[in-house]
Amino acid sequence: MKHRHASTGRGLSRRDVLKSSAAAAGALLLTRPGFARAQGMPSEIRIGATIAQSGPLQGIAAPLGKMTQAWVDATNAKGGIFLKKYNKKLPLKLFQYDDKTDPPTARNFYERLATVDKVDLFIGPFSSGLNNATIEVAATHKIPYFIPEGNDSFLFKDSNPWRTSGLAPSGVEYGRLVELYKKVRGIERIAILARDNLHEAAEAKAFGDAMKAGGFDVVYNDIFPKDTKDFSSILLNIQQKNPDALAVECLVPPLTVAVLKQARDSGMKPKEVIMGHAPIGVIKGLGPAAENVVSMIYSFEGDTPDHKELNALCEAAGFEAWQYPESGIHYRTYRRVEDALERAGTLDHEAVREAMWSADFPLFGTERMKIDSTGYGTDQPYPVQVRGGKFVSLWPLEKGAATHKFKNGEWGG
Amino acid sequence: MSVTILVQLLINGVLAGAVYTLAAFGLALIFGVCGVLNLAHGEFLMLCGSVVFVLFDQYQVNPFVLVILVPWLFFVLGYAFERVLIKPLALRKEHVRLASATLVTLGAALIFEDVAAFASLSSIFEKSVSYSIPSLVLGKVVLPSLKLVVFGLVLALLAALVAFLRYTYTGLAVQAVAQNPRGAALNGVNTARINAITFGIGTLLAAAAGSLEVIHSFVAPNMGLPLTLKYLCIIVMGGLGSFLGVALGGLIIGLSESFVSFFSPAWGQTVAYLLLVAVLLFRPKGLLGI
Numbered sequence: 285m286k287h288r289h290a291s292t293g294r295g296l297s298r299r300d301v302l303k304s305s306a307a308a309a310g311a312l313l314l315t316r317p318g319f320a321r322a323q324g325m326p327s328e329i330r331i332g333a334t335i336a337q338s339g340p341l342q343g344i345a346a347p348l349g350k351m352t353q354a355w356v357d358a359t360n361a362k363g364g365i366f367l368k369k370y371n372k373k374l375p376l377k378l379f380q381y382d383d384k385t386d387p388p389t390a391r392n393f394y395e396r397l398a399t400v401d402k403v404d405l406f407i408g409p410f411s412s413g414l415n416n417a418t419i420e421v422a423a424t425h426k427i428p429y430f431i432p433e434g435n436d437s438f439l440f441k442d443s444n445p446w447r448t449s450g451l452a453p454s455g456v457e458y459g460r461l462v463e464l465y466k467k468v469r470g471i472e473r474i475a476i477l478a479r480d481n482l483h484e485a486a487e488a489k490a491f492g493d494a495m496k497a498g499g500f501d502v503v504y505n506d507i508f509p510k511d512t513k514d515f516s517s518i519l520l521n522i523q524q525k526n527p528d529a530l531a532v533e534c535l536v537p538p539l540t541v542a543v544l545k546q547a548r549d550s551g552m553k554p555k556e557v558i559m560g561h562a563p564i565g566v567i568k569g570l571g572p573a574a575e576n577v578v579s580m581i582y583s584f585e586g587d588t589p590d591h592k593e594l595n596a597l598c599e600a601a602g603f604e605a606w607q608y609p610e611s612g613i614h615y616r617t618y619r620r621v622e623d624a625l626e627r628a629g630t631l632d633h634e635a636v637r638e639a640m641w642s643a644d645f646p647l648f649g650t651e652r653m654k655i656d657s658t659g660y661g662t663d664q665p666y667p668v669q670v671r672g673g674k675f676v677s678l679w680p681l682e683k684g685a686a687t688h689k690f691k692n693g694e695w696g697g
Numbered sequence: 698m699s700v701t702i703l704v705q706l707l708i709n710g711v712l713a714g715a716v717y718t719l720a721a722f723g724l725a726l727i728f729g730v731c732g733v734l735n736l737a738h739g740e741f742l743m744l745c746g747s748v749v750f751v752l753f754d755q756y757q758v759n760p761f762v763l764v765i766l767v768p769w770l771f772f773v774l775g776y777a778f779e780r781v782l783i784k785p786l787a788l789r790k791e792h793v794r795l796a797s798a799t800l801v802t803l804g805a806a807l808i809f810e811d812v813a814a815f816a817s818l819s820s821i822f823e824k825s826v827s828y829s830i831p832s833l834v835l836g837k838v839v840l841p842s843l844k845l846v847v848f849g850l851v852l853a854l855l856a857a858l859v860a861f862l863r864y865t866y867t868g869l870a871v872q873a874v875a876q877n878p879r880g881a882a883l884n885g886v887n888t889a890r891i892n893a894i895t896f897g898i899g900t901l902l903a904a905a906a907g908s909l910e911v912i913h914s915f916v917a918p919n920m921g922l923p924l925t926l927k928y929l930c931i932i933v934m935g936g937l938g939s940f941l942g943v944a945l946g947g948l949i950i951g952l953s954e955s956f957v958s959f960f961s962p963a964w965g966q967t968v969a970y971l972l973l974v975a976v977l978l979f980r981p982k983g984l985l986g987i
Contacts (some may be wrong), residue, residue: 338814339919480963509966511923513914516709517958520702538915549913551832551839
């Protein structure tokens with residue numbers, strides 16, 4: 285069968301059609317990222333991640349997913365990241381899914397990212413617990429894995445060379461706060477209550493140990509199950525210990541709110557109240573009761589290019605950096621990714637992995653990001669205090685000690 | 698343990714048990730009359746708490762006014778839920794109907810949870826009403842005023858429910874359908890309508906509990922199913938078919954959580970299930986089961 289060609293009147297043979305089709309298919313194949321990638325000419329850098337857009341960690345983690353997208357957009361607006369091997373900048377392509385704060389779901393998504401989306405590197409999920417479920421995927425598929433919010437020792441118990449964290453070990457996370465209390469003076473006895481979870485339980489123990497080492501008396505340090513809604517009897521026990529300070533170590537914002545609301549309603553009047561993790565939802569949920577509560581945040585006020593970039597990414601994601609204290613961790617993760625890719629100069633997994641481990645670059649004017657032999661970074665949080673519904677920095681320590689105010693049992697409202 | 702602490706723990710347990718009882722009553726009513734194990738019960742609680750939060754946050758309405766008004770919306774929602782999703786299953790064989798209805802409510806629960814989680818993405822606020830009343834102090838015993846008001850509202854709602862069931866025609870019809878649906882129908886009771894009304898009332902009770910939870914604690918999208926399991930535990934422990942048993946079950950769970958949490962918080966939430974196993978081993982019908 286022959287088809288008439290409209291302009292020449294010449295008939296199109298079956299061979300002509302086949303030739304044209306083959307040429308079109310070839311052209312299509314050559315322009316596809318997968319083919320170009322197979323020939324060693326990638327057209328993009330594929331980044332895989334999950335974030336808790338639902339589930340218990342939604343209130344603390346979900347906006348950080350938007351922040352990652354904002355970073356990808358901002359990087360691509362500059363042309364991407366220069367990779368020496370290909371002698372050009374490559375744009376980023378983000379594959380990001382909702383892990384529902386569920387370890388099996390997170391693991392399945394990381395398997396998908398490795399096998400279907402074929403990403404070049406992973407940014408881990410939020411929290412040690414979820415990272416614990418997913419880091420094995422990195423080792424199995426030999427893909428570099430940048431842990432953002434995760435520093436429990438459990439993540440580093442074996443020699444998985446494909447993962448590193450930007451965070452310092454959980455044992456030193458409260459170090460700056462302990463130093464602050466040594467300077468401020470005024471509290472001696474502290475009670476610590478933590479959610480029963482990998483990260484919080486380890487943090488509470490580490491905080492307690494650090495306070496003891498600092499000469500403070502830890503009168504209560506216990507965990508509560510994740511489904512607890514009524515804390516009145518736990519708080520009654522704490523009251524019997526007569527602590528000066530009450531610390532709540534909990535990644536799930538509504539639980540922190542519930543503990544402190546019920547502490548207020550049960551007549552507790554601690555001199556100091558500390559929240560381990562407090563996104564804006566916690567401050568709003570507590571209302572006036574949040575005033576002068578102390579917490580920790582992974583950034584501090586400043587005017588360096590890093591500060592400006594962090595603030596710009598947060599703004600593009602629809603919030604201010606202080607509203608989601610872990611945004612500083614995510615920012616450092618982006619910087620670690622950029623640093624590793626630029627120094628590796630290639631998307632070769634082994635080269636990127638080596639560059640990830642050898643990170644050594646300045647941040648925020650006073651910090652230096654380095655990875656130790658275990659895989660830990662150097663990121664530690666800074667103490668802050670709620671004033672007028674937002675955080676103000678208690679850093680540097682001299683300034684913090686001078687401006688810190690005790691809550692003195694005043695819940696407001 | 699001093700007497701003061703003992704009294705305080707008793708008060709904490711009774712106050713917590715009252716809210717459990719309120720929501721568990723709704724679940725028991727739906728199961729007893731409609732024969733449906735409503736696994737979306739906790740989701741209605743969560744949804745109502747979320748609505749109360751949003752109205753409080755946006756319009757600064759007194760949360761206790763919202764507690765009185767908002768649950769009625771959920772009566773309508775529960776009524777419609779029964780009509781649209783449960784009634785079409787009514788003509789199936791009993792065991793098929795029970796399994797189908799349970800799966801329908803489970804599916805609805807998962808959908809409600811996902812929708813609530815998605816809706817929460819546009820908000821940066823946790824769903825917890827920032828509202829307080831100064832606590833009462835009697836000697837060394839502290840009576841949290843907020844919880845006392847909650848307790849009073851629970852008692853008022855339960856009293857209203859008992860009065861409704863005993864002294865109104867519809868209430869008597871609900872009891873009749875619970876005892877013998879076919880006999881009730883032969884006596885002129887519109888059982889389909891009674892099922893829908895009962896589902897509405899049960900949902901209203903869950904919603905009322907949710908509106909109280911968001912005042913003294915919080916609500917979150919993923920809290921529904923664990924709560925439904927706890928309410929199920931309460932009604933099985935108290936005895937299926939016995940409303941007094943539900944009250945007893947709620948009280949026992951509230952008190953046991955209160956005492957165990959004082960000594961060992963980590964075991965505070967597990968105790969409900971340990972007690973359920975113990976009760977079922979020695980009295981399979983539940984404490985006051987018929």
